[in-house]
Amino acid sequence: MAQRKSERTRAGILAAARERFGADGYERATVRAIAADAAIDPAMVIRYFGSKEKLFAEAAEFDIRLPDVSGVPAAEVGTTLVRHLVARWEEDDTFRVLLRTAATNESAAERMRHVFATQLAPTLAGLAVDQPALRAGLVATQALGFALCRYILQLPPVTALTADQAVAFLAPTITHYLTAPLSAE
Amino acid sequence: MAQRKSERTRAGILAAARERFGADGYERATVRAIAADAAIDPAMVIRYFGSKEKLFAEAAEFDIRLPDVSGVPAAEVGTTLVRHLVARWEEDDTFRVLLRTAATNESAAERMRHVFATQLAPTLAGLAVDQPALRAGLVATQALGFALCRYILQLPPVTALTADQAVAFLAPTITHYLTAPLSAE
DNA sequence: GTCTATAATTCGATAGAC
DNA sequence: GTCTATCGAATTATAGAC
Numbered sequence: 346m347a348q349r350k351s352e353r354t355r356a357g358i359l360a361a362a363r364e365r366f367g368a369d370g371y372e373r374a375t376v377r378a379i380a381a382d383a384a385i386d387p388a389m390v391i392r393y394f395g396s397k398e399k400l401f402a403e404a405a406e407f408d409i410r411l412p413d414v415s416g417v418p419a420a421e422v423g424t425t426l427v428r429h430l431v432a433r434w435e436e437d438d439t440f441r442v443l444l445r446t447a448a449t450n451e452s453a454a455e456r457m458r459h460v461f462a463t464q465l466a467p468t469l470a471g472l473a474v475d476q477p478a479l480r481a482g483l484v485a486t487q488a489l490g491f492a493l494c495r496y497i498l499q500l501p502p503v504t505a506l507t508a509d510q511a512v513a514f515l516a517p518t519i520t521h522y523l524t525a526p527l528s529a530e
Numbered sequence: 531m532a533q534r535k536s537e538r539t540r541a542g543i544l545a546a547a548r549e550r551f552g553a554d555g556y557e558r559a560t561v562r563a564i565a566a567d568a569a570i571d572p573a574m575v576i577r578y579f580g581s582k583e584k585l586f587a588e589a590a591e592f593d594i595r596l597p598d599v600s601g602v603p604a605a606e607v608g609t610t611l612v613r614h615l616v617a618r619w620e621e622d623d624t625f626r627v628l629l630r631t632a633a634t635n636e637s638a639a640e641r642m643r644h645v646f647a648t649q650l651a652p653t654l655a656g657l658a659v660d661q662p663a664l665r666a667g668l669v670a671t672q673a674l675g676f677a678l679c680r681y682i683l684q685l686p687p688v689t690a691l692t693a694d695q696a697v698a699f700l701a702p703t704i705t706h707y708l709t710a711p712l713s714a715e
Numbered sequence: 716g717t718c719t720a721t722a723a724t725t726c727g728a729t730a731g732a733c
Numbered sequence: 734g735t736c737t738a739t740c741g742a743a744t745t746a747t748a749g750a751c
Contacts, residue, residue, distance in 0.1 A: 351716080370634030372557035376745065386718055391746060448633030448682055449555030457683050482679065482687030483699055489683070490675015494667065497633050498642050498674070502667030514668055517710075518703050525702075536734075561727065571736055576728060 355393050357383045362404040367442040371401060371450045398452075405443045405453060409433065409464045415471050422472065423520030428512045430488055434496065435508055441496045444489070461485055469523065476527055483522040491515060540578050542568045547589040552627040556586060556635045583637075590628045590638060594618065594649045600656050607657065608705030613697045615673055619681070620693055626681050629674070646670055654708065661712055668707040676700055 361382035365374040376397050380387040394400035412429055414422050434440050443460075446453040465485060470477040491511065494503040506514070546567035550559040561582050565572040579585035597614050599607050619625050628645075631638040650670060655662040676696065679688040691699070 354716090370555075370557070372555070373634065375743085377743090387745090388718070388747085389716085392716085397745065445633050448630050448678075449558060454683050458685060461685055478687045482685055482691075485685055486675040486679045486688060486700075487672055487703070488675070489678055490671040490673070493633075493674055493678055494671045498639050500643060500646055500667055500670055502663045503671060506667075514707075514712075515671075518672070518706065521703065521706075522699075527699075539734090560725085562725090572727090573729080573737090574735070577734085582727065 351393075354383075354385065354389070358385065358390055358393055358400070359404055362400055363438055363442050366401060366404055366446060367438045370448075371446045371453065376400075401446070401453075405439065405446065405456060407439045407443050407456075407460060409440075409460060411464060411468045414468065419472070419524055420520065423518075423523055424512065424516040426484075427488070427516045427519050431491075431508050431511050431515075434492055440492070444492055445497055472523065474523060479527065480522055484519055487515060487518050487522070536578075539568075539570065539574070543570065543575055543578055543585070544589055547585055548623055548627050551586060551589055551631060552623050555633075556631045556638065561585075586631070586638075590624065590631065590641060592624045592628050592641075592645060594625075594645060596649060596653045599653065604657070604709055605705065607708055608703075609697065609701040611669075612673070612701045612704050616676075616693050616696050616700075619677055625677070629677055630682055657708065659708060664712065665707055669704055672700060672703050672707070 358379065361379045362374075365379045365382060368374070369378075376390050377387050379400075380390050383390075390400065391397075394403065409430075410433065412425065414425055417425050443453060443457060447457040448454075461481070466478055466481040469481045469484065474480060491503070494500045495506075495511070543564065546564045547559075550564045550567060553559070554563075561575050562572045564585075565575050568575075575585065576582075579588065594615075595618065597610065599610055602610050628638060628642060632642040633639075646666070651663055651666040654666045654669065659665060676688070679685045680691075680696070
């Protein structure tokens with residue numbers, strides 16, 4: 346019972362932390378504000394997670410959960426990837442937390458590079474194309490740029506898109522980066 | 531003479547501020563650190579600029595200085611724009627200051643939207659294409675995503691590119707967003 | 716487990732001597 | 734114009750009562 350309660354408290358703190366970190370960034374999101382959102386004492390936040398930095402580390406734990414595209418026809422890989430990414434970002438604000446914070450926090454930026462290197466790049470490397478690392482980098486510029494403009498900067502023409510429209514516009518670009526001959530450009 | 535000296539001091543503070551804001555973001559860049567970089571007393575920073583926020587406002591004053599592309603053939607507009615943007619970002623770190631800070635500071639994000647609305651969107655609107663605002667938004671996702679990955683997140687495959695390579699890879703995408711029929715996708 | 720009280724820093728900004 | 738000294742506020746984190 347006490348175990349149950351503390352688990353619930355912990356989860357409540359994490360949820361409040363994700364919201365605050367995602368809305369304000371690491372520096373402006375205070376332990377006090379997170380505690381207030383979770384309806385708990387600020388000292389408890391430290392007690393549960395040790396420090397603000399460790400709390401952030403857990404709140405920004407992010408698994409991009411890319412689907413296996415090794416059996417998907419080359420022409421459809423781009424659409425499959427983009428559809429998955431957009432849906433993932435729309436449903437879970439953890440990625441927004443990480444993206445926003447990575448701009449001003451080096452450890453968050455390092456984590457972003459880690460996600461790139463361990464989750465995105467290997468998936469593309471399995472597609473049997475040349476220069477998979479470079480292609481993964483180009484895919485990242487478009488995918489992260491969309492997320493930046495939509496969720497962080499909130500440029501009106503980009504926020505106005507439905508998820509389906511976004512997929513339709515971005516997929517050809519991603520496909521291009523995955524399939525175009527690189528040396529010819 | 532006193533005028534000259536104070537102008538020099540002011541310029542020195544601004545240069546130090548751009549570097550600090552660009553490296554650390556708005557919150558972590560302290561007036562004290564900026565003053566130390568400029569080899570001046572922290573109180574002078576406030577005396578010259580009034581407050582940290584006003585100092586940032588001047589340090590992040592950014593003119594994208596887009597070239598006139600109204601006479602450029604449609605097929606070359608993308609390359610022209612991308613070449614200009616990449617060169618501009620490589621030479622001047624003011625844009626980096628703005629981009630990094632916009633992630634966690636609402637007034638910087640608003641300024642970014644303002645730059646988009648007053649500098650990028652009107653230029654594309656002059657190209658006589660349909661849905662210029664939407665196209666400008668799509669261009670922004672790719673252009674800003676490249677800047678994010680190269681200057682802020684520093685993803686290895688993206689930082690490894692030369693400026694010319696970057697232009698070569700991005701131009702087709704920008705051209706696509708400027709010329710592709712939008713409803714067909 | 717929870718909260719009160721507070722320690723220890725650090726920040727932006729100001730006052731006033733020179 | 735410049736610097737010393739410092740104020741007042743806010744922060745993370747801790748100590749200890751209950």
